[in-house]
Amino acid sequence: MNIVVLVKQVPDTATERKLSSDDNTLDRAASDGVINELDEYAIEEALLLKEKHGGEVTVLTMGPDQATDSIRKALSMGADKAVHLVDDALHGSDALQTAYALSKALGTVEFDLVVLGSESTDARTGVVGAALAEYLGLPQLTLAGKVDVDGSAIRIQRATDYGYDVVEAQLPAVVSVIEKINEPRYPSFKLIMQAKKKPVEKLSTADAGIDTAQVGVADAGTETTDFAPAPPRAAGTVVKDEGDGGAKAAEFLAEKKFV
């Protein structure tokens, strides 16, 4: 079974994240890039499926040159090879344009399953998986907390408001994972060394057959018009409990008319 894992490089949530005032898109130079946390779970799930069913795991990343850091990380966890969709024309693409571009890039790879994270820490739109399934016309198996493949049949547990749904489909399909699904492995020294030699294919928009009129900040279906730091929360009161902490909190709640 051949699996493509979609991996996004995002600004480290531990550093300060900024938008660029040139075009109101993410200032990727302002913070360190790291692999989107949930994508590590997607890689892990792909590797577990490969260990069980055989086949190859390919990483697909769309992003600027620096995104090679995340690609290497994915390869050092055990993925076999990578495709890096990189082109200035893609800068500032929104979630739907990203899904479109990824769907085109997937056209250059053979796969039975696409695995991605259910959300990225920067965009937090959570729509890429669904939009990708729409573009590809493939079954949408998103928000998966458990995945089982049996021949050409796939079954997942999809997280819902009330618990989960059991969902079935036929491969090929698109699966997005939640962090409950597994515990991502740490790359071993041996794998880190091997990763340096694994093939990374660079793909341009032309190579992928992407219509450049449909990607990039100038053609995005959405536009961020302005941004500003959130007004600081008025400094709160912090008291030390001296036997009356609960009573003081109750006073606060009474003042605010909650009790």
Place this chain on the structure above:
Amino acid sequence: MAEVLVLVDHVDGEVKKVTTELLTAARRIGEPAAVWVGGGAESGKAKLAEFGAEKVYTAAAELNDFVVAPKAELLAKLAGEKSAAAVLVSATPENKEIAGRTAVKLGSGVLTDVVDITGDLVAEHSVFGGATITHARVRSGVPVVAVRPNSVPAEPAPGAAELEEAEVELSEAATGAKVVERVVQEKGARPELTEAAIVVSGGRGVGSDDFSVVEALADSLGAAVGASRAAVDSGWYPNQFQVGQTGKTVSPNLYVALGISGAIQHRAGMQTSKNIVAVNKDPEAPIFELADFGVVGDLHTVAPQLTEEIDKRK
């Protein structure tokens, strides 16, 4: 006035609060038209009328048998037929997916996790864990917008809520992922997490699967119970109560954090709460940076005292 489609969230015919918020927001833009999937529209109609729905388009429960795609086909079809001015859904994980697919079908843009929206469709977002406010708009096609629960205060205004059946022929691509079983994990009598006006959450500081200190405080306030990932991962509280980046996003009037450090991933799910109260024994815990009122102390003594004080004041 152009119609604004609002996808109704309902449980067995009972309309959720967020839908009344969306209808209120829809009235700023045009004429609200509710879209109801599954049974129960007759019993939910009164509520929709109360918040200004002029029409209620109903569609067969069969649409729920497959993941997301059928509802997107329904919304895209209606948006086209009715020349809708916008499509509004609540920003739940499933509805955001529906919004995404609907927008792809309509060739339009999608905005998710919106915390406010104006009559000319300028949407406000709170990003980077609440540190930045952005404004955005859709500039192609029919805007599809997912609005966070508890963002727009619901205000009643009468509407006709005339029922009209909507037909949709599901494409083959829409029926590829079939729901074969629905598993309901315990659901108590408490208000639902994303809808609740007050949320009381417990973290690793609770110390065991005995969440009764958290539940007692929640019950005295009529609140929903939430949990940090540490508490969920320890098996102390079920998965669907997790608040945070990969759990639920809540935006209540009051959020009480008991024994929660305030990691960025947790903050991402509760940062837009209007009032925040924290109890933590570590004075350096980052949750205090957000708290309107904080108590440095042991939650096992502070929370029961707080519960008792609240009960006394009732």
